[in-house]
Amino acid sequence: MITQKSQLRRQLRQIRAAISIADRQSAAWAVTHCPQILQKLRRGKKIALYVAVGSEFSAWPLIFLALRRGCLVYLPVVPAVGRKMSFVRLNQDSVWQIGAYNIPIPFHTEHCQARNLDVVFVPLLGFDQSLARLGQGGGFYDTTFTFRRNRQSWKKPCLIGLAFESQRVGALPSEPWDLRLDAIATELAYYRPV
Template identity: 25%
Template sequence: MQDLSLIRKTLRKKRRLLTTFDQRQAAQRVLSKLKQIPKFQHARSIGIYLDAFGEIQTQQIIEECFHLNKKVYLPLICNMNQQLVWIHITPSQYRNKRFAKHRLGMLEPMSTRGTHVSNLDLLLIPLLACDRLGSRIGMGGGFYDRTLAQAKRKPYRLGLAHHFQLSDTSFKRAPWDQALDGLITPEISLHFKR
């Protein structure tokens, strides 16, 4: 049996050790690969996270979405059901940092009215680890899994990760785990078969 807490601890530490330069380079390379993916090119509404814990930084991706006139949606944790709702954010809201800090440490948009994940074309998802079959290990809160499990129509789910987060060892998938459709690291782009 895989020790998920050990995997999470090891990879969180590895992410924290990345330099600012490493993070910036990784973000640029991921954006370059993302722009080549048809699912991104054709998506009109994109759900994306605000990086907070050493994930692939998303500022350049968000700005590129604005530049391409794509609608950007940020996640907000709904306290009633511990699922994510998606808040549409304008360039001025984003650039003026209209966010509140959640108790878990990440920033969230300041709004209570959001849209359901089913309304998004593309969902860019953070992760701690992913195997070559699309099984994702997150931070442990289960927010993305719960949200996607309730979706009638699922957007294309694309994980963003540093290359060391891609595992050659397959992870055991629990019945509630929501697999990715694809993964981008600074080195490669993968599409997983369903």
């Protein structure tokens, strides 16, 4: 299964990298008009987003929209050691710095535990109709949100993948620790579990 995932990651990275800049920008702005997403971005809600790296789906339009709508916006901080991320506040008081893997992160005194977030927008390499997610392979999101697997009914925070439609595949190989999403937003659709 590891070899299968590695090959799939390589293929999906190539597909994602081939998307034009214009199509990337268009897709990133398209999700800001999705009614299901707009419903989640309410004043005072704790919303986690991310700074896209490489060819990842850009979350910047959603970051700007969430801030404008009065949400409390947080960005993940990838640890130098281990896999459990923390989340740091992004607002006008934030000062940018470079974190692990050269990912820009805001420096702010306010942090939020993963359990206390309301909605988390998640990057991904691939997804399927069951909302299985194929990530970069580091296991950071899987580890950070492992507590959600133990819950039977209450699934906070809501986990929404951001992806290009071309990242959708027939079926992904899945292991017990792989993160399942509550929804996935692309430039064309908003997917929920079937």
